[in-house]
Amino acid sequence: MAQIQWFPGHMHKTAKEIRENLSQVDVFVELLDARIPFSSDNPLLTEILGTKPSIRVMTRADLADPQRTVYWLEWFKKNNQAAVVAVSQKDREKIGVLVTQCRALFPDSKTPITVMVVGIPNVGKSTFINILAQRAIAKTGNEPAITKMQQRIQLDHSVALLDTPGVLWPNVENASSGFRLAATGAIRETAMSHADVALFLVRFLLADYPQLLTSRYEFGSGEAEPERLLEHIGRLRGCLKAGGKVDTDRVSRLLLNDFRSGSIGRITLEMPEMILVEQQEVEKLREEKAAKKAARKQGWKDRSRND
Numbered sequence: 001m002a003q004i005q006w007f008p009g010h011m012h013k014t015a016k017e018i019r020e021n022l023s024q025v026d027v028f029v030e031l032l033d034a035r036i037p038f039s040s041d042n043p044l045l046t047e048i049l050g051t052k053p054s055i056r057v058m059t060r061a062d063l064a065d066p067q068r069t070v071y072w073l074e075w076f077k078k079n080n081q082a083a084v085v086a087v088s089q090k091d092r093e094k095i096g097v098l099v100t101q102c103r104a105l106f107p108d109s110k111t112p113i114t115v116m117v118v119g120i121p122n123v124g125k126s127t128f129i130n131i132l133a134q135r136a137i138a139k140t141g142n143e144p145a146i147t148k149m150q151q152r153i154q155l156d157h158s159v160a161l162l163d164t165p166g167v168l169w170p171n172v173e174n175a176s177s178g179f180r181l182a183a184t185g186a187i188r189e190t191a192m193s194h195a196d197v198a199l200f201l202v203r204f205l206l207a208d209y210p211q212l213l214t215s216r217y218e219f220g221s222g223e224a225e226p227e228r229l230l231e232h233i234g235r236l237r238g239c240l241k242a243g244g245k246v247d248t249d250r251v252s253r254l255l256l257n258d259f260r261s262g263s264i265g266r267i268t269l270e271m272p273e274m275i276l277v278e279q280q281e282v283e284k285l286r287e288e289k290a291a292k293k294a295a296r297k298q299g300w301k302d303r304s305r306n307d
């Protein structure tokens with residue numbers, strides 16, 4: 001499976017700035033996407049934040065499968081992760097409480113505390129800040145890389161918020177994670193093939209949410225195969241090219257938009273057990289790569305000895 005990679009210059013800059021400003025930040029609020037709790041958990045950010053106090057919040061709970069969200073919350077708890085809660089942009093009160101909790105970590109502080117909001121692109125950082133500020137102070141938008149630089153927002157006399165641009169990581173080793181990040185909208189559209197991402201999504205939905213697919217796109221058993229189903233949706237929705245052939249790019253974009261807006265239903269793309277299997281595969285690939293590299297190196301040594 002081809003890997004999707006997207007790590008533009010401003011992300012390098014953001015990661016560097018977060019590192020440099022670490023001493024000025026009191027608490028981090030790290031946002032995860034409830035539809036991809038693992039793939040939205042950026043190891044680069046985890047490494048940068050180190051042992052600084054942080055609260056982790058799953059956003060877009062309104063789009064995620066509620067049962068799976070409960071499962072993930074339990075899993076995070078069992079695995080001793082920093083406090084994780086699930087919210088949607090409608091949960092204004094719940095989001096407000098989070099800031100009170102941040103502030104409570106520093107009961108003796110005479111100066112305002114600084115809370116930096118971090119996370120992958122498009123996860124809802126600026127929306128989260130606007131909810132707290134009760135006004136549209138940070139620019140938001142339904143695509144990644146809307147926020148391009150840090151922005152400080154003084155919430156009241158006791159808390160200042162820092163909005164940051166989204167950060168991915170330079171090398172998403174788990175190819176499936178790359179596809180899930182693309183499906184949820186964390187990766188710039190130009191960095192991926194819509195058809196590849198749509199086929200990945202259809203394959204997953206056929207396995208995990210067949211009933212949602214059936215009720216949205218009315219199809220029979222003859223179409224229950226990813227390529228044929230995409231073709232069927234294309235015909236159903238009139239995504240056709242001149243000559244009547246299905247426009248694969250158009251139908252792929254339609255499917256991705258349906259998924260992102262929640263029109264197919266509430267869907268969570270990953271579960272802890274599935275990630276465990278994937279991680280083992282990633283580890284295997286990593287070992288194979290290392291063995292190949294070592295063999296190449298040995299080959300060079302042997303050749304130079306014989307020269």
Ligand SMILES: Nc1nc2c(ncn2[C@@H]2O[C@H](COP(=O)(O)OP(=O)(O)OP(=O)(O)O)[C@@H](O)[C@H]2O)c(=O)[nH]1
Pocket residue numbers: 059060061062063087088089090119120121122123124125126127128139140141142143144145146147148164165166167
């Ligand atoms: N359904 C739903 N949509 C949300 C939620 N939170 C944010 N959004 C939407 O997600 C999109 C991205 O939100 P932003 O706040 O711009 O995301 P961001 O993390 O600041 O994005 P970048 O600055 O580009 O990294 C917007 O269209 C929001 O309306 C949520 O809880 N539920």
Ligand SMILES: [Mg+2]
Pocket residue numbers: 125126127139140146147163164165166
């Ligand atoms: Mg933003």
